[in-house]
Amino acid sequence: MANAINSSFLSMNNTTREGMLSSRGGNVFLALLVVVTLLASVGNQLFPAGSALHVDTYTITLLGKYLSFALLAMAVDIIWGYCGILSLGHGAFFALGGYAMGMYLMRQIGDRGVYGNPDLPDFMVFLNWSELPWFWQGFDFFPFAMLMVLLIPGILAFIFSWLAFRSRVTGVYFSIITQALTYALMLAFFRNEMGFGGNNGLTDFKDILGFDLQSDTTRICLLLITAACLGVIYLLSQFILSSKFGRVIEAIRDSESRVRFVGFKTENYKVWLFVYSALIAAIAGALYVPQVGIINPGEFAPLNSIEVVVWVAVGGRGLLYGAVLGALLVNFAKTHFTGILPEAWLFALGALFVGVTIFLPRGIVGLLSSRNKSMEDKP
Numbered sequence: 001m002a003n004a005i006n007s008s009f010l011s012m013n014n015t016t017r018e019g020m021l022s023s024r025g026g027n028v029f030l031a032l033l034v035v036v037t038l039l040a041s042v043g044n045q046l047f048p049a050g051s052a053l054h055v056d057t058y059t060i061t062l063l064g065k066y067l068s069f070a071l072l073a074m075a076v077d078i079i080w081g082y083c084g085i086l087s088l089g090h091g092a093f094f095a096l097g098g099y100a101m102g103m104y105l106m107r108q109i110g111d112r113g114v115y116g117n118p119d120l121p122d123f124m125v126f127l128n129w130s131e132l133p134w135f136w137q138g139f140d141f142f143p144f145a146m147l148m149v150l151l152i153p154g155i156l157a158f159i160f161s162w163l164a165f166r167s168r169v170t171g172v173y174f175s176i177i178t179q180a181l182t183y184a185l186m187l188a189f190f191r192n193e194m195g196f197g198g199n200n201g202l203t204d205f206k207d208i209l210g211f212d213l214q215s216d217t218t219r220i221c222l223l224l225i226t227a228a229c230l231g232v233i234y235l236l237s238q239f240i241l242s243s244k245f246g247r248v249i250e251a252i253r254d255s256e257s258r259v260r261f262v263g264f265k266t267e268n269y270k271v272w273l274f275v276y277s278a279l280i281a282a283i284a285g286a287l288y289v290p291q292v293g294i295i296n297p298g299e300f301a302p303l304n305s306i307e308v309v310v311w312v313a314v315g316g317r318g319l320l321y322g323a324v325l326g327a328l329l330v331n332f333a334k335t336h337f338t339g340i341l342p343e344a345w346l347f348a349l350g351a352l353f354v355g356v357t358i359f360l361p362r363g364i365v366g367l368l369s370s371r372n373k374s375m376e377d378k379p
Contacts, residue, residue, distance in 0.1 A: 040055045041060075041223065044219075067226045068226055071281075072094050073326060074230075075277045075278070078276065081250050084253035084254075088182045089301060091171055092153075092305070093282045093306075094281045095295070095299035096152055099156075099196060099295055101145065101295075102202035106205070108350070114204075129195075138240065165266075170256075197296070201297075207363060213358050229283060234324075252266050285299070311323065314364060317367050318362070321365065322366070
C-alpha cells in the first residue's frame, strides 16, 4: 500500500512539474511573439532602408508566412500530440480556408483584371464562362467569406471524422484515409471545370477591405493580425486542453479502451477535437493567402501535410509552443537551404525527421524540458 501511495505521489508530482514547465514555456513563447512582431513592425516603419535596424517588407511577409505555418503546426499538434491521432491531411483544411479567402480577394479585383470584366475573375473569362457560378455568390462580402473560411472546412472535418471515428478507424488506417482525402481534393481542384482556377489557382490579388495588399502598412497589419491570432488561439487551446475535456483527451491518447470502459463516448471527444483542429488549420490558410498572394491546388498535396508533421516532431509534440518552434525553425531552414541546395532539401528533411524520431522522440522542447528537470533534481 505504501509503495502504491508513493508511486501515485511521484506520478502526480511529475505531472505537476511538467505542467509548470509547459506553462513557463508558454509564457516565454507569448512574450517572444509580442516582442518579435513589434520590433519587426517598428523596424519597417521607423527606420530608413539604409539603416541596420530596418526590416524590409520581404522579411515582414516571410515572418507572417512563418506564423501562419506555426498556426497550422499547432492545429496538427492538438490532434496528434494530445490525442494521439496522426492526421496526414490537415493541409486540406488549410487549403480550403485559403481558397475561401482567395475567392473574396478575387471578387475585390473587379474590373482591374487583365480582361476588365467587373463580375468574372480573369480565369473564368479565359475559359469563356458566361456568369459567376452559384458557389461564388456572396464572396464579395468579407463577413460572408470569413464565415465560409470556418464553415466549409468545419463541415468537412465533422462529417469525415464522425464517419471515421464512429467506425473506430484508428492508427495508421486513419492516417492513410486523411491522406487520401487531401489527395482527392487536390485532384478535384486541379480541374478547370471546378471553378477555382485549375492548376493556376487564384492570384493577382489587389486589396483587402479596401487596403492595398502591396502597401508596407497593410503587410505589417497582416503580420500583427496573424501574430494576434496565433497568441489568442494558443491561449484558448491551452485552456481547453487543461480543462476536464483536455484530461479526457489525454486519457484517450494513453488508453482509449479504458476510457470507453469507464463510460465516456470517446468518439464524440475525438470528433470535436478534430473539428476544432481543422478550424485552426483553416484560419491559418486564410491568413496565409493575402500575405503570400496565391493559393493553388498544390497546397492540397499530401507531401505538405506530411511536412507539417515533421515540423511538430522536430519542435516537440504534446506542447503547443513546441509545434510553433518546429514550424519556425524548419521553414527558416527551408527558405535558406532550398536556395543553396534545392535538390537536396527533401532528403535533408527526411533525414531530419528520422533523426528526431530516433534521437529526440520528444523534439527540441522535450530535450530542453528533460535538461531542466535533471537540473532541478540535482541537490
